[in-house]
Amino acid sequence: GKKALLIDGKAAQAEVLARVAAEAALLKQKPGLAVVLVGEDPASQVYVKSKGKAASACGFLSVQHDLPVTTTQAELIALVQSLNVDPAIHGILVQLPLPKGIDASKVLETIAPEKDVDGFHPVNVGLLATGLTDRALVPCTPAGAMLLIEEAAKALGRDISGAEAVIVGRSNIVGKPMAQLLLARNATVTVAHSRTRDLPAVARRADILVAAVGRPEMIRGDWIKPGALVIDVGINRIPGEGFRPDGQPKTRLVGDVALQEALEVAGAITPVPGGVGPMTIALLMSNTLRAAKLAAL
Numbered sequence: 155g156k157k158a159l160l161i162d163g164k165a166a167q168a169e170v171l172a173r174v175a176a177e178a179a180l181l182k183q184k185p186g187l188a189v190v191l192v193g194e195d196p197a198s199q200v201y202v203k204s205k206g207k208a209a210s211a212c213g214f215l216s217v218q219h220d221l222p223v224t225t226t227q228a229e230l231i232a233l234v235q236s237l238n239v240d241p242a243i244h245g246i247l248v249q250l251p252l253p254k255g256i257d258a259s260k261v262l263e264t265i266a267p268e269k270d271v272d273g274f275h276p277v278n279v280g281l282l283a284t285g286l287t288d289r290a291l292v293p294c295t296p297a298g299a300m301l302l303i304e305e306a307a308k309a310l311g312r313d314i315s316g317a318e319a320v321i322v323g324r325s326n327i328v329g330k331p332m333a334q335l336l337l338a339r340n341a342t343v344t345v346a347h348s349r350t351r352d353l354p355a356v357a358r359r360a361d362i363l364v365a366a367v368g369r370p371e372m373i374r375g376d377w378i379k380p381g382a383l384v385i386d387v388g389i390n391r392i393p394g395e396g397f398r399p400d401g402q403p404k405t406r407l408v409g410d411v412a413l414q415e416a417l418e419v420a421g422a423i424t425p426v427p428g429g430v431g432p433m434t435i436a437l438l439m440s441n442t443l444r445a446a447k448l449a450a451l
């Protein structure tokens with residue numbers, strides 16, 4: 155049958171980064187991004203490194219603070235407070251998860267809202283929830299997903315306004331802010347979660363289906379309305395076939411959507427990898443640029 159349009163998150167990322175770099179070059183002071191990593195979680199190390207690389211590529215000042223796993227909450231808060239008053243720094247990102255014993259919400263609430271480029275501070279959450287999207291710093295993953303939705307809707311000739319949007323997942327990082335963004339674009343929004351009754355039937359109502367669950371390939375082809383726009387936020391590592399040169403079993407990344415099945419039904423879909431993932435970093439740079447511009451006003 156007819157195959158879904160594959161939405162290219164890598165190409166969209168490159169576009170956003172090029173625009174951010176061009177705009178940053180016009181500023182008197184370069185945007186400054188500080189990334190704070192506590193402990194040695196390997197996945198977090200990879201994320202932090204790629205954030206620093208992207209910041210440098212955009213012409214930003216990029217500062218990384220590596221703290222030992224023994225860091226206390228008070229020490230971490232003191233570092234955030236010093237970054238809050240550092241005029242060279244416009245964006246502060248504390249990489250999650252934090253080690254046990256540190257209350258992440260206490261730390262995130264210490265970040266000055268105007269430097270909160272992850273968009274997790276209650277002030278930014280509140281601005282987004284009240285529809286003040288032009289003043290809020292919006293969480294990077296749903297903001298990136300929203301750009302891909304806009305691009306794909308345009309390519310398919312569809313309106314977001316009035317569309318049925320179903321988001322599977324209600325986390326503060328992805329599901330809830332995604333719902334706010336779609337609501338702000340006048341979609342009719344349903345947020346599903348682990349207690350939702352008959353999830354396949356709810357999903358099948360969606361013109362725009364966003365999966366942010368963290369369960370490999372949970373969403374099957376027959377959960378998808380024919381022609382729907384499907385955004386797969388999930389990043390799940392599962393066993394692959396065969397072994398790596400070092401003898402370790404191979405692994406591979408899959409999304410929350412069964413991609414091969416979905417390709418037969420959907421109108422457009424973001425692949426994993428190469429879909430929403432690359433957009434997260436691009437939107438982090440875009441948020442840092444915005445924070446720097448607002449600071450210069």
Ligand code: NDP
Pocket residue numbers: 295322323324325326327328329346347348349350353366367368369387388389390430431432434
């Ligand atoms: P969370 O674990 O915080 O939230 C998962 C949500 O899915 C919860 O609301 C949960 O419901 C719901 N859920 C879990 N199981 C089911 C089920 N069987 N049926 C229906 N709903 C279910 O995850 P995140 O939102 O942080 O992340 C979601 C996915 O997105 C993950 O794969 C993560 O790796 C990926 N991710 C990707 C990013 C990127 O692209 N850069 C960034 C952030 C996340 P309940 O609330 O009832 O428990």
